[in-house]
Amino acid sequence: MSEVPVVEFHAVSKRFGPVSAVEDLSFTVRPGRVVGLLGRNGAGKTTSLRMLLGLTRPTAGSATVLGHSYGDLPHAARRVGVSMDAIGPTPGTTGRRDLLVWARTLGLSTARVDEVLDLVGLADSAGRKVKGYSTGMKQRLSLATALLADPELLVLDEPVNGLDPDGIRWLRGLLRSLAVEGRTVLLSSHLLAEVEQTVDDVVILQRTLRYAGELSALTSGGTERLEDRFFELAGAGSGGNTHA
Numbered sequence: 001m002s003e004v005p006v007v008e009f010h011a012v013s014k015r016f017g018p019v020s021a022v023e024d025l026s027f028t029v030r031p032g033r034v035v036g037l038l039g040r041n042g043a044g045k046t047t048s049l050r051m052l053l054g055l056t057r058p059t060a061g062s063a064t065v066l067g068h069s070y071g072d073l074p075h076a077a078r079r080v081g082v083s084m085d086a087i088g089p090t091p092g093t094t095g096r097r098d099l100l101v102w103a104r105t106l107g108l109s110t111a112r113v114d115e116v117l118d119l120v121g122l123a124d125s126a127g128r129k130v131k132g133y134s135t136g137m138k139q140r141l142s143l144a145t146a147l148l149a150d151p152e153l154l155v156l157d158e159p160v161n162g163l164d165p166d167g168i169r170w171l172r173g174l175l176r177s178l179a180v181e182g183r184t185v186l187l188s189s190h191l192l193a194e195v196e197q198t199v200d201d202v203v204i205l206q207r208t209l210r211y212a213g214e215l216s217a218l219t220s221g222g223t224e225r226l227e228d229r230f231f232e233l234a235g236a237g238s239g240g241n242t243h244a
């Protein structure tokens with residue numbers, strides 16, 4: 001039986017003037033999977049996620065989410081939860097007020113806001129201004145926004161950054177439970193050891209696609225380390241991207 005991919009990149013390329021950020025990227029994400037999009041700084045991860053969400057237009061190719069381009073997806077804001085730096089809250093607002101605005105936009109209840117604040121561990125700080133939040137607290141608030149509408153797909157750009165060990169463990173458990181419910185998670189990261197404990201599938205991007213498939217196939221069922229396989233596939237280098 002063929003399954004409609006939750007995410008599909010088809011021959012996607014993006015240039016910013018002389019910089020080739022992403023070139024001929026194709027991969028699919030299956031439902032109920034936690035997928036790690038991995039690459040060095042400047043590898044094209046955020047650009048790819050932005051193209052998926054209609055925030056950046058590809059130079060060539062197309063990306064679809066739940067069978068549609070994001071702009072054509074009915075109820076996209078409720079079906080796709082997003083955590084990304086660019087979608088951050090107004091610093092002068094409180095965490096709770098920020099979520100209430102999102103909830104109103106999405107047609108959700110105040111009760112749901114309090115539920116999600118509790119879920120991400122921000123209930124006690126919800127009345128404080130966001131500008132006084134630590135990096136990890138901002139990350140938790142961003143995750144709360146993504147989770148608000150109980151979406152089918154979560155797209156998370158570097159969700160682990162800034163989280164403390166408790167937060168990382170909590171997030172890992174949360175992503176696993178969402179996948180068990182049949183929801184799908186696409187997260188970007190360069191924290192390979194963390195990703196290795198969290199994801200089912202891996203996409204390695206270094207401007208071009210280097211690997212897309214199951215983590216266990218990449219690491220021979222866990223007998224090899226993801227980090228070693230990453231360096232083999234992504235090549236040696238100290239980061240950044242090539243001009244092409």
Ligand SMILES: Nc1ncnc2c1ncn2[C@@H]1O[C@H](COP(=O)(O)OP(=O)(O)OP(=O)(O)O)[C@@H](O)[C@H]1O
Binds near residue numbers: 020021041
């Ligand atoms: N708006 C832009 N204008 C010009 N160049 C851009 C723009 N956005 C991204 N780039 C370039 O595209 C390439 C890919 O950047 P991108 O942010 O997608 O990488 P990344 O994998 O998310 O990196 P990081 O891990 O550092 O967040 C980089 O060379 C970057 O400088």
